[in-house]
Amino acid sequence: SRVIKLALIPGDGIGPEVVVEAEKVLDAVTADAGVTFDKTRFSLGAARYLETGDTLTDEDLAAIKGQDAIILGAVGGLPGDPRLKDANIERGLLLKLRFELDHYVNLRPSKLYPGAPGPLAEPGEIDFLVVREGTEGPYVGNGGSIRTGTPHEVANETSVNTAFGIERVVRYAFAQAERRRKRLTLVHKTNVLVHAGGMWKRIVDAVASEHPGVAVDYLHVDAATIFLVTNPGRFDVIVTDNLFGDILTDLAGAVTGGIGLAASGNINPDGAFPSMFEPVHGSAPDIAGQQKADPTAAILSVALLLDHLGLGAQAQRVTRAVEEDIANRGGTARTTAQVGDAIAARVQA
Amino acid sequence: SRVIKLALIPGDGIGPEVVVEAEKVLDAVTADAGVTFDKTRFSLGAARYLETGDTLTDEDLAAIKGQDAIILGAVGGLPGDPRLKDANIERGLLLKLRFELDHYVNLRPSKLYPGAPGPLAEPGEIDFLVVREGTEGPYVGNGGSIRTGTPHEVANETSVNTAFGIERVVRYAFAQAERRRKRLTLVHKTNVLVHAGGMWKRIVDAVASEHPGVAVDYLHVDAATIFLVTNPGRFDVIVTDNLFGDILTDLAGAVTGGIGLAASGNINPDGAFPSMFEPVHGSAPDIAGQQKADPTAAILSVALLLDHLGLGAQAQRVTRAVEEDIANRGGTARTTAQVGDAIAARVQA
Ligand SMILES: CC(C)[C@H](C(=O)O)[C@@H](O)C(=O)O
Ligand SMILES: CC(C)[C@H](C(=O)O)[C@@H](O)C(=O)O
Numbered sequence: 001s002r003v004i005k006l007a008l009i010p011g012d013g014i015g016p017e018v019v020v021e022a023e024k025v026l027d028a029v030t031a032d033a034g035v036t037f038d039k040t041r042f043s044l045g046a047a048r049y050l051e052t053g054d055t056l057t058d059e060d061l062a063a064i065k066g067q068d069a070i071i072l073g074a075v076g077g078l079p080g081d082p083r084l085k086d087a088n089i090e091r092g093l094l095l096k097l098r099f100e101l102d103h104y105v106n107l108r109p110s111k112l113y114p115g116a117p118g119p120l121a122e123p124g125e126i127d128f129l130v131v132r133e134g135t136e137g138p139y140v141g142n143g144g145s146i147r148t149g150t151p152h153e154v155a156n157e158t159s160v161n162t163a164f165g166i167e168r169v170v171r172y173a174f175a176q177a178e179r180r181r182k183r184l185t186l187v188h189k190t191n192v193l194v195h196a197g198g199m200w201k202r203i204v205d206a207v208a209s210e211h212p213g214v215a216v217d218y219l220h221v222d223a224a225t226i227f228l229v230t231n232p233g234r235f236d237v238i239v240t241d242n243l244f245g246d247i248l249t250d251l252a253g254a255v256t257g258g259i260g261l262a263a264s265g266n267i268n269p270d271g272a273f274p275s276m277f278e279p280v281h282g283s284a285p286d287i288a289g290q291q292k293a294d295p296t297a298a299i300l301s302v303a304l305l306l307d308h309l310g311l312g313a314q315a316q317r318v319t320r321a322v323e324e325d326i327a328n329r330g331g332t333a334r335t336t337a338q339v340g341d342a343i344a345a346r347v348q349a
Numbered sequence: 350s351r352v353i354k355l356a357l358i359p360g361d362g363i364g365p366e367v368v369v370e371a372e373k374v375l376d377a378v379t380a381d382a383g384v385t386f387d388k389t390r391f392s393l394g395a396a397r398y399l400e401t402g403d404t405l406t407d408e409d410l411a412a413i414k415g416q417d418a419i420i421l422g423a424v425g426g427l428p429g430d431p432r433l434k435d436a437n438i439e440r441g442l443l444l445k446l447r448f449e450l451d452h453y454v455n456l457r458p459s460k461l462y463p464g465a466p467g468p469l470a471e472p473g474e475i476d477f478l479v480v481r482e483g484t485e486g487p488y489v490g491n492g493g494s495i496r497t498g499t500p501h502e503v504a505n506e507t508s509v510n511t512a513f514g515i516e517r518v519v520r521y522a523f524a525q526a527e528r529r530r531k532r533l534t535l536v537h538k539t540n541v542l543v544h545a546g547g548m549w550k551r552i553v554d555a556v557a558s559e560h561p562g563v564a565v566d567y568l569h570v571d572a573a574t575i576f577l578v579t580n581p582g583r584f585d586v587i588v589t590d591n592l593f594g595d596i597l598t599d600l601a602g603a604v605t606g607g608i609g610l611a612a613s614g615n616i617n618p619d620g621a622f623p624s625m626f627e628p629v630h631g632s633a634p635d636i637a638g639q640q641k642a643d644p645t646a647a648i649l650s651v652a653l654l655l656d657h658l659g660l661g662a663q664a665q666r667v668t669r670a671v672e673e674d675i676a677n678r679g680g681t682a683r684t685t686a687q688v689g690d691a692i693a694a695r696v697q698a
Contacts (some may be wrong), residue, residue: 088540121469143544143545150512153548157542161504163502193506194490223599247574
């Protein structure tokens with residue numbers, strides 16, 4: 001049978017709890033799929049940093065690069081922990097993995113499942129996919145400051161954008177739109193960020209000419225947030241830069257039932273590096289270890305993983321099981337494990 | 350009587366229509382206030398550009414600098430108009446005014462008035478103030494590209510941030526919080542934009558120590574969008590950078606009845622230059638000249654103008670008149686002029 005080398009990075013806070021449930025569902029749905037997961041656990045995150053001073057060593061990175069895919073829970077310690085003051089776990093671990101593994105597609109589907117709670121009075125049908133660029137833009141870490149801490153400090157942050165980087169993610173987004181409702185919206189801020197925005201616009205226009213069946217439009221990021229709350233049904237595929245994608249997908253998560261349900265894939269479509277699947281939520285240290293976290297986002301990330309591995313039927317079973325679970329949630333509070341058990345039972349049914 | 354030199358920049362699209370109503374209300378509420386407005390109209394915007402090729406000449410700018418205050422409607426032509434391809438009216442006119450007139454405070458109140466429509470199922474009470482920095486950040490125009498239009502293009506955009514620029518707007522925000530519910534939230538993305546974000550954080554912490562009565566917290570911009578739709582009542586004063594403020598205030602407008610109600614002031618608190626008051630909405634060329642635009646945002650911007658001029662009682666009368674008008678709107682469609690007439694009648698009552 002096909003052996004898939006799977007890295008597990010449970011991380012901090014609620015990460016380990018939700019990853020246990022993700023594994024449970026993964027194991028259940030692939031029991032009869034003719035695949036074996038060869039799992040390696042990596043202890044990474046704030047806890048590891050506090051123990052050893054390491055965020056991500058070269059050995060860690062090399063070992064992770066040798067895997068076929070990654071499941072990550074969440075990383076990050078207690079906000080304001082003075083021992084973490086000089087550690088930027090986000091930049092040093094999470095973003096480092098995305099950049100080193102060339103995860104140029106950050107895939108974030110948003111679907112409002114019947115029964116899911118949400119803040120909108122009349123949400124309508126919501127089912128869109130944000131294709132967020134993952135390796136460029138304001139996330140490149142190209143910043144610095146002078147006279148730091150003085151009244152004369154100047155701090156710059158440079159967003160770096162390349163035609164190479166934009167074209168590949170735009171092509172991916174169009175391919176997704178072809179398989180969906182054939183609508184693609186570019187979100188940027190071309191009237192202010194004229195150089196980066198201009199390049200995004202030109203590349204989208206160029207690739208659009210190869211996809212005459214896809215209807216393309218453009219929104220400024222500020223206007224896009226309005227539509228996300230007034231008419232989210234207008235969106236099919238959104239393609240956008242790293243920072244705008246970060247902002248839009250948290251908002252999208254909120255309008256589709258909360259980030260307890262929001263899944264994501266950090267994907268290297270070329271297959272040169274393992275792709276990484278993670279819930280959009282953070283480590284939520286305030287509720288860690290209490291079995292209060294909703295593992296659904298992690299479980300839906302398993303569906304994205306399965307899709308990526310070519311196990312589309314299994315991916316659909318996971319999505320359907322989650323959909324059924326959400327439809328039947330009602331008001332009863334369940335533990336993290338109970339939610340995982342319920343969904344695992346449904347994928348086997 | 351006190352003479353106030355007032356520049357009127359009606360602009361494009363629905364701009365002229367809403368500015369007429371703003372003037373109507375301004376005239377009505379100040380009829381007995383012992384002030385005279387010496388008005389000068391400036392023809393600026395896409396229409397002027399198409400006629401003359403000018404966006405903002407040195408003479409325009411000098412004349413505007415000589416005013417005491419400015420009311421601006423909206424600027425911008427038809428999206429996609431090929432004749433405007435090389436004109437960036439936003440950068441060349443609107444942002445140029447904000448930067449040249451050192452409008453370092455971009456003040457954007459968000460209040461959900463009883464009767465106002467909104468997308469949230471349970472909005473609760475919403476009443477907060479975004480203090481958006483107006484002269485720095487990613488808006489400085491510090492970008493460029495090489496190999497433009499080729500597959501090897503690289504486009505950079507640099508966000509420039511100074512301690513001087515941040516401290517002055519942070520002080521302004523704290524002063525507002527002292528006069529309100531004494532809560533201040535810094536919004537940034539410190540975990541990614543570590544240099545700019547770190548400086549914002551340090552300056553807010555330093556100024557906070559002078560305001561022990563103000564409760565201060567911090568949110569990443571992505572998380573802030575979640576709270577704006579799930580718990581907007583948690584906010585009192587938000588202080589944030591130019592780009593994050595742009596995004597948050599459109600979303601804030603949407604959750605408090607739409608940008609047809611969202612007012613703003615571009616303020617130079619030092620009084621070195623005239624401040625400029627404008628609705629947050631754009632020129633909406635699709636409905637221009639049809640008396641369909643809601644002038645309420647422009648009229649609420651007049652309230653901000655009056656406050657700025659020290660005419661607090663008149664400002665309150667405008668706000669109260671708008672509040673009453675909104676409460677009594679019901680479902681009847683009214684023309685732009687009818688809304689202006691109704692509010693003007695109420696300020697005199
Ligand atoms: C933790 C943080 C660096 C990260 C991001 O900004 O990308 C997170 O918000 C996300 O969206 O995955
Ligand atoms: C028109 C545009 C340049 C402007 C901005 O981005 O500031 C607008 O969106 C606003 O919020 O006033």
